[in-house]
Amino acid sequence: MKQAVLSLSGGMDSSTLLLHLLANEYQVTALSFDYGQKHRVELERAQQLVDYINSSDAYQGHNINYQTIKLDGLTSLLDSALVEGGDDVPEGHYEEDNMKATVVPNRNKIFSSLIQSVALSIANKTESAVKIAMGIHSGDHSIYPDCRQEFRDADYKAFAEGNWEAQRVGVYTPYLEGDKYSILQDGEICCKELGLDFDEVYKRTNTSYKPTAEGLSDYKSASSVERIEAFLKLGRKDPVVYVDGWDTAKAHVEKLLAEHANKPNMNDTIDIVNNM
Numbered sequence: 001m002k003q004a005v006l007s008l009s010g011g012m013d014s015s016t017l018l019l020h021l022l023a024n025e026y027q028v029t030a031l032s033f034d035y036g037q038k039h040r041v042e043l044e045r046a047q048q049l050v051d052y053i054n055s056s057d058a059y060q061g062h063n064i065n066y067q068t069i070k071l072d073g074l075t076s077l078l079d080s081a082l083v084e085g086g087d088d089v090p091e092g093h094y095e096e097d098n099m100k101a102t103v104v105p106n107r108n109k110i111f112s113s114l115i116q117s118v119a120l121s122i123a124n125k126t127e128s129a130v131k132i133a134m135g136i137h138s139g140d141h142s143i144y145p146d147c148r149q150e151f152r153d154a155d156y157k158a159f160a161e162g163n164w165e166a167q168r169v170g171v172y173t174p175y176l177e178g179d180k181y182s183i184l185q186d187g188e189i190c191c192k193e194l195g196l197d198f199d200e201v202y203k204r205t206n207t208s209y210k211p212t213a214e215g216l217s218d219y220k221s222a223s224s225v226e227r228i229e230a231f232l233k234l235g236r237k238d239p240v241v242y243v244d245g246w247d248t249a250k251a252h253v254e255k256l257l258a259e260h261a262n263k264p265n266m267n268d269t270i271d272i273v274n275n276m
Contacts, residue, residue, distance in 0.1 A: 018053075028064050184234050
């Protein structure tokens with residue numbers, strides 16, 4: 001069976017990629033990382049999703065090998081609004097500049113190094129090719145430099161330079177040029193192929209960077225706005241539970257998206273000024 005090592009955050013993107021890998025007959029080793037993130041509910045959701053898939057009568061594939069890697073000793077050393085002790089998570093559209101406060105310095109490099117280590121270990125033990133799978137997408141590119149192809153290429157080059165038999169490990173990022181809507185479309189297809197219930201899958205995911213202590217999702221942080229927009233485009237109600245309910249969340253995001261669409265583009269403004 002084909003082998004893949006997946007960075008499974010518990011969010012919508014990586015959870016969909018898990019479905020994608022299973023639908024394409026990969027044996028999956030999934031790793032989550034506890035780095036002191038405020039939205040630790042994502043780790044609970046990742047475990048819930050793995051348990052749901054592994055226990056499903058419909059899914060007849062191999063069990064997912066899942067582990068959470070503890071990195072919470074880093075928490076007090078990291079400067080980011082996403083970790084405990086950091087500033088408040090900003091609200092608004094996901095393309096706004098203030099969303100850079102949600103960058104965790106070198107996060108994907110930290111994760112990538114550990115995933116590469118595991119993938120190469122599996123490749124050497126099995127003497128077979130292994131894919132490193134990550135759910136990064138185009139909506140991440142403007143805010144998160146470590147989600148861009150340039151970073152992925154440089155990171156893999158460093159991995160190849162530093163390890164024997166590194167050619168056994170490849171990188172798989174099928175959503176790199178897509179957005180959350182196209183990811184959700186793929187998830188819908190994969191659920192059908194695997195015989196899994198769409199709502200049961202996606203209620204076991206978390207995209208909110210500002211969940212309540214009870215695990216309810218907010219609808220004002222950029223990550224939540226982007227997720228809700230994807231569900232609106234798909235024409236489906238999001239099965240996760242939102243503070244104030246789905247109807248309020250939906251109305252808020254629809255209003256925000258309309259306002260953002262009517263907001264003057266800074267580049268257009270510069271062109272107008274230059275042509276005066």
